[in-house]
Amino acid sequence: MADQIIIVGASHAGISCAEQLRANGYAGRICIIDRLVGAPLERPPLSKAFLQADGHGDAKFHLRRPDWFAAHDIELLDGRDAVSIDPVQKQLNLDDGSPHGYDKLVLATGAVPRQLAAADWS
Numbered sequence: 001m002a003d004q005i006i007i008v009g010a011s012h013a014g015i016s017c018a019e020q021l022r023a024n025g026y027a028g029r030i031c032i033i034d035r036l037v038g039a040p041l042e043r044p045p046l047s048k049a050f051l052q053a054d055g056h057g058d059a060k061f062h063l064r065r066p067d068w069f070a071a072h073d074i075e076l077l078d079g080r081d082a083v084s085i086d087p088v089q090k091q092l093n094l095d096d097g098s099p100h101g102y103d104k105l106v107l108a109t110g111a112v113p114r115q116l117a118a119a120d121w122s
């Protein structure tokens with residue numbers, strides 16, 4: 001069976017990773033999974049330019065044009081949460097119960113600030 005790389009996170013890091021894999025000649029299957037629904041958006045303008053946009057040009061905030069994925073033979077599985085990983089079986093499990101085998105797994109899930117338990121935020 002052909003090689004398959006799964007990338008969890010269809011944002012700046014995940015999409016750049018897929019783009020560089022193709023640019024460097026990787027010809028196996030690439031599947032990017034994200035819990036968000038729809039075409040991945042560029043984050044920085046969402047708190048700036050997006051607020052001033054007229055609402056008709058949301059496409060300009062796409063990280064990549066929707067046809068970019070097919071053009072690079074990259075599958076985007078949106079609206080799906082990765083809930084567990086079995087690194088021995090090399091299997092990623094999604095919130096709909098479906099198992100996805102991989103040869104390489106990239107976690108590009110970003111980061112969330114952790115609040116210090118001792119801090120008083122009131």
Ligand SMILES: Cc1cc2nc3c(=O)[nH]c(=O)nc-3n(C[C@H](O)[C@H](O)[C@H](O)COP(=O)(O)OP(=O)(O)OC[C@H]3O[C@@H](n4cnc5c(N)ncnc54)[C@H](O)[C@@H]3O)c2cc1C
Binds near residue numbers: 009044047083
């Ligand atoms: C509104 C906003 C404005 C910003 N403005 C700026 C700026 O002006 N300058 C600047 O330098 N930075 C800015 N940032 C920060 C910048 O966007 C981040 O540094 C960048 O998006 C990080 O990219 P990333 O791919 O590492 O992670 P993220 O963009 O956080 O992407 C991680 C992705 O993983 C997905 N994911 C996580 N866990 C799972 C899971 N279990 N299953 C499936 N999917 C999962 C998430 O849905 C998300 O799409 C801004 C961020 C936001 C939100």
